[in-house]
Amino acid sequence: MSAEISMGVYDNAVDFPYRALSRASVVSVLMIPFALLGLIQAFAPLLVLALAGAVCGVLGLRAIRRWPDEYSGRSLAITGVVVHSLLFFGGSASHAYVYVTEVPEGYQRVSFYEFQQPDSLPDVPTARALEFDGTDIFLKGYIHPSSGSGMLRRFILVPDLGTCCFGGQPKSTDMIEVTLAKGQTVRGGLTKLKLAGRFNVNPYDQRAAGFDNQIYYQMRVDQIR
Incomplete structure (x- = not known):
C-alpha cells in the first residue's frame, strides 16, 4: 500500500x-x-x-x-x-x-532653439531670429511662472520646463514676450502651449516685471492652444 x-x-x-x-x-x-x-x-x-x-x-x-x-x-x-x-x-x-x-495656414513652423544663443556666445538675437522678424510663425513653449497666475493676456514664454521652473532668471534669448490678440486669455500653468502669431525682434532695451534680463523677442498671438 x-x-x-x-x-x-x-x-x-x-x-x-x-x-x-x-x-x-x-x-x-x-x-x-x-x-x-x-x-x-x-x-x-x-x-x-x-x-x-x-x-x-x-x-x-x-x-x-x-x-x-x-x-x-x-x-x-x-x-x-x-x-x-x-x-x-x-x-x-x-x-x-x-x-x-497643427500649423495653421499662413504660418511657418519654428523651433524655439533657433532663437536661443549658446552660453558661449553673447546673449543677443540670433541670425535666425532676425530672419523671422516681422513674419507669422508657429512655435511651442511654456509660460514662465513669474508671468503670474490665473487668466493671462500677456506673459513670458520660455522653451522648456527647465528654463520655466528650475533655471532661475532666463537669458534674454530664452524669452518671448507674448501678447494675446482678439481678447484671448490663457490660464497660467505648466502646460506646453502652441502659439501662432506675428514675431518681432525689439532693438530697444525693454524689460518685464519680475525679469532681470532684456527682452528682445515679442510675439502678438492670433491663435493659442
Missing part, C-alpha cells in the same frame, strides 16, 4: 512539473500602463516604452519556446507584444498626423 501511494505522488510530480513565469513576459505586461501615457501629446517620448515592451514580450516568447518545461507565461507575452505594437504604431501615426496638421 505504501509503495502504491509513493508511486502516485511521484507520478503527479512528473505530470505537473513547476514552471516559473517568464520575467520578460511579466515586464512586458507591467510596462503597458506607462506606454499608454505616450498617447498623450505632452508625453509622446514615452512611446519608446511601447517598443521596449514589445521586445520584452518577444524575448519572453523565445524563452518559453526554448525551455517549455521551465517557463510559462505565453499568454502574457502575446498580450504584451500585441498591445505594445498597437500602442507604438498607432500612437506614432497619431502624433505624426498632429504634427503635420
